[in-house]
Amino acid sequence: MKRSAFLRSGALTVFAAGWGGLPGFVHAAATTQKIIPPYKRTKTLVCIFQRGAMDGLMAVSPYTDPNLKTLRPRLFMSPAQTEGGMFDLDGRFALHPSLAALMPLYKENRMTVVHGVGSPNNTRSHFDAQDFMESGMPHTKNSLSGWLNRALTLQGQPSTPFSGVSITKALPRSLQGEAQSLAISNLEEFILQNNNSGTTPFGSVSSFEELYKQSSNPLLKQSSKDGYEAVKLLDPQLVKQYKPAIGAVYPNSPLGKSLKQIAMLIKMEVGLEIGFAESGGWDTHINQGTINGAFARNLKDFGDSIAAFWTDLRGYQDDVSLMTMTEFGRTVHQNGTGGTDHGRASCLFVLDNTLQGGKVWHRMGGLSKDELEDGRDLPVTTDFRSVFSAAAAHRLQISDKEKLFPGWKGENIF
């Protein structure tokens, strides 16, 4: 309700007031409209989904537990190794050396690790587990909305076409639902070809925008409305010319590119409240490696991308939180092919200047066989919703936990 009223009263105008030092980003079309002040900078929650189930026990290892070395002799790592050793975090947990770029953020208390996180639903299916985590309703199949979409409707700011943006090819489950949200794989290509022929087979309707407005298919109608509103605000030329802040070097990877575009949107002040990106390749069934190998390479891309993003946000960091997530963890024991199979709990990372980080938050027990779930997996000791809900409360001031996560009665972890 709020959104449509807002847009009808002059959607484009609102963005102009908050430009700050970057007026050039907004398309000229917007500047010619009347300006309705005031428009504030938004607070932004950025989520990264690590698809494929990251091995949390290797990213952040409880290296002092003797069972770990016994159960995964080929995969065990510790800070004691002289070459490429892990970073000791607190005497019990250590950070994988590929995450070196994140270590300064941990030391400066900006980063928190949450360990033993997962879903109360014990499915080990990637698809189901991702679906449950993204809907935020781990006991309900085919629930309608994603948790980030509900967050968009619950947060108090006026919405803009850019309130919820996923820099992915498809709109992730997390952002599906009633509230307007965008999926854009590349901002540079977020442009519209016009019907240049000058003629139209559709009577008086001469633009695609008009044509889709009249569509009886609600999905097509809504997607096109969202797209056209947004596309008018961005000048792809200026997007192309974007230069990250000094010192921010993004890896030339899908995640690096996505986070760079999210940083761009934050700095354009187009009203981004929720940004979403993905990282793939975590399903390490074979040859996972340790300090080198598939997992280490992927983790380095992950850490370097996040570190570049945070550096790029200099001047905006205090208004942004970044949270990572993955559908489940992996078996404590190594499998027969130098990798790990589908398990239960994993870990996640929260980056936020205004939270007292620099710690590993957990309720984990040990790794002896009778402490493991089904005798094989790190049990879930922290419900993912208690972290997601805390991040939403902290960054987006969403206090109604029951509306954000229907049916959940737990407590936020911070």
Next chain:
Amino acid sequence: MRFILPLFVICSLAFNAGEHTNPKPLRMPYKKAGLTEKEAALHLLNRLAFGPAPGQVEKVVSMGLDQWVMSQLNQSAAENELKEKLKRLDALQLSNEQIAGTYLNAVQAIRQLQQSGKLSKDSIPNTEDSAYRKKIQALMESSGLKPPRELNRQLFAQKMIRAIEAENQLSEILTDFWFNHFNVSITKNLAQPYVLTYERDAIRPNVLSNFETLLKATAQHPAMLLYLDNALSGSDNNPLQERARARMTKQNSNRRQNGLNENYARELLELHTLGVDAGYTQQDVQAVAKALSGWTVRPLKQENMAGLAKQVSRRQNLAVVENDFMFAAFRHDEGEKTILNKNYPANGGYAEGLAVIHQLATHPSTAQFICKKLASKFVADEPPANLVSEMSNTFMATSGNIKAVMTTMLNAPEFWEKKYVGSKTKSPFELTVSAVRITNARVMQPFQLYSWCEKMGQPLYGYNAPTGFPDKAAFWINSGSLLNRVNFGVALVENKITGIRVPDPEKNMGMLLGSPSFQNK
């Protein structure tokens, strides 16, 4: 070195469930649903084909709808023109072994060139240096070696050309469907070389045959064995392993790679057969992994599986080889197992895995799961339950005869219900192909069409996860992809897509291709 292994003839053919039942005759109730012949023909061309070419609706009407559908179900067109067009794609005929020896990435090529003496063994690989890269390129060319992306380009090209040109359109629709159901991806390096032959040998010949035949063909193809890691899954629980174990512990036990991997077993149950809600357990997953341990790829390259090859050659008579599939008996778990309450006694050997494939392929949950997926492909994203259960009945009665299941679907009133006609959203691939067909565009070089599919959200052969693309409107349509879909139609008609030429485009065409109704089928 290629070595020949004694072939164990598997006597029991009981598992090759045949097509003992002929499909029921066609009786398509479109008139009852209130459709004219023309409307029905268009619906068929939208659903069983990649949309009509100009004048094709009328052609199907004059040929007779039943006649046209029968020709599709029987795949009766000879496709001579198509075969001619595909001739220039020389990789389409290669064997796995030839591909493995021809298409090499830089590291593999350097190693091979060194081994063959064409490159000095002391030369230090420096792929950052452009002079070095050029030298390697030249050496590769003169030795007949090619980079993997050239294989991929032929893979993309043949898919586009077939979908656009084939007369047996349903075969192409179903090849796309079954490939996506049994997804493998070129994004996994180990599997990439074999994706082309996977579609050609495991999927395409079986799209309208028997589900078990199709399932077994995918299970035993190198692409699937490598994509979901079963090729590496082995067990020590095998009497033949005793000696090997003793020897290996003496060496470096840390380097030993001989253990179970659950990846394929889980996806086999969840995605390929029963479906995630069928009530199987973690124990079932493990037992299936054990039953399929030892299912692997015969060594296609000497360096690829040299270790395994040595083991096999040392133990003659211990493997079954069928084409490029190999059952390595000494890596098979010979313990007793229970799978979905069925007992499998110890020492089951190769036949055990085949029996598991049979059990899964003919399970009622599989019938339900597969038929629901077919119905959501051909009828509606959320298909009516009645239709699914009728199709499942046919599936069970015919032991998974796909043609019979399709016939049941076409004879059902639901397929023709007006509310479903034109209601399905085209995938980017379907949109692309249907636009090329309706504009009668000439395709000189199809690669740009592949790029557009990717832009619209469908990188063909490149969906990383084993689920395949979720082929539903909610996955394909979002604000970003919709802009690209509209832009595609305009670009095509304005002849801005390199390699594709629309002859004398009508002025209105861009607007038509970009319109909401053309997004659907």
